[in-house]
Amino acid sequence: MKELVIISGKGGTGKTSIVGAFAALARRQVLCDADVDAADLHLLLSPTVVERHDFRAGHKASIDPERCTQCGDCLERCRFGAISPDLVVDPLQCEGCGVCHHFCPAGAIDFPESLCGEWYFSQTRFGPLVHARLGIAEENSGKLVSLVRKEARRMGEENHADWLLTDGPPGIGCPVIASIGGASAVLIVSEPTVSGLHDLNRVGELARHFQVPALVCVNKADLHWDGARQIDAHCRSAGYAFMGYLPFDADFTRAQVEEKTIIEYNQGPARDAVVALWEKVVRALQASDVGV
Numbered sequence: 001m002k003e004l005v006i007i008s009g010k011g012g013t014g015k016t017s018i019v020g021a022f023a024a025l026a027r028r029q030v031l032c033d034a035d036v037d038a039a040d041l042h043l044l045l046s047p048t049v050v051e052r053h054d055f056r057a058g059h060k061a062s063i064d065p066e067r068c069t070q071c072g073d074c075l076e077r078c079r080f081g082a083i084s085p086d087l088v089v090d091p092l093q094c095e096g097c098g099v100c101h102h103f104c105p106a107g108a109i110d111f112p113e114s115l116c117g118e119w120y121f122s123q124t125r126f127g128p129l130v131h132a133r134l135g136i137a138e139e140n141s142g143k144l145v146s147l148v149r150k151e152a153r154r155m156g157e158e159n160h161a162d163w164l165l166t167d168g169p170p171g172i173g174c175p176v177i178a179s180i181g182g183a184s185a186v187l188i189v190s191e192p193t194v195s196g197l198h199d200l201n202r203v204g205e206l207a208r209h210f211q212v213p214a215l216v217c218v219n220k221a222d223l224h225w226d227g228a229r230q231i232d233a234h235c236r237s238a239g240y241a242f243m244g245y246l247p248f249d250a251d252f253t254r255a256q257v258e259e260k261t262i263i264e265y266n267q268g269p270a271r272d273a274v275v276a277l278w279e280k281v282v283r284a285l286q287a288s289d290v291g292v
């Protein structure tokens with residue numbers, strides 16, 4: 001099973017449209033939405049949830065007034081201002097350090113694992129999807145990414161899938177690190193701007209650090225051909241495998257509005273460009289020059 005993670009240096013590059021289109025083009029695939037902070041692959045794929053699971057991570061303090069002797073020790077110790085003068089913990093302020101729980105002389109502070117979100121096994125018209133929803137203002141997204149990816153891999157192995165296609169998180173933080181380690185390759189979706197080149201370098205270095213081969217495409221290339229060609233040239237010098245250009249095309253948005261991938265939407269030039277990109281990615285993953 002080849003695991004391809006589609007990532008970008010920032011959000012809004014068209015990553016999810018590309019993942020949806022690849023999902024429509026691949027055969028024997030499992031899909032994974034690892035962009036758990038802003039999951040949106042489900043908007044294109046309209047999944048039917050088959051299993052729903054709680055995601056618990058981190059801890060939050062909670063004071064039991066029945067046991068509390070109102071000594072005020074926790075109020076003094078909390079460095080995050082999470083405990084009010086009337087000895088109630090604000091769960092949004094609590095960082096889960098556990099100091100109050102550890103030192104409370106009355107054993108009045110509970111410290112349970114907190115419910116941070118949910119993750120799902122679903123079915124889509126293109127195959128199984130593992131995805132998640134992180135609660136508002138919740139952290140631990142890296143841990144949730146690791147979890148959905150592990151479950152997607154397990155499902156792929158059970159189903160003898162040929163492909164695991166993962167919509168990765170944007171940026172270079174903990175969630176993207178959790179999404180790329182051990183993958184067959186990443187496809188970095190770039191844009192033809194100065195900041196696009198900068199973002200490409202940051203995320204490309206991350207992939208290199210984790211020894212994951214980096215493929216690159218430029219979306220909305222026709223908005224600035226000079227910038228797009230500059231990225232192509234840069235990939236050659238930096239050792240990234242350049243996969244091609246996608247046009248700026250309102251059909252991508254129109255397809256999204258109809259909850260379709262560009263492959264299903266029409267037979268236009270945007271569709272042709274994505275098909276050509278997919279075919280090149282498949283060839284690259286079968287070749288040795290990206291180290292797969």
Ligand code: SF4
Nearest residue numbers: 068069071072074104
């Ligand atoms: S340290 Fe424990 S007993 Fe003291 S005020 Fe806090 S919760 Fe109550």
Ligand code: SF4
Nearest residue numbers: 078094095097098100
């Ligand atoms: S767990 Fe830490 S952050 Fe949370 S209330 Fe206790 S001392 Fe404050």
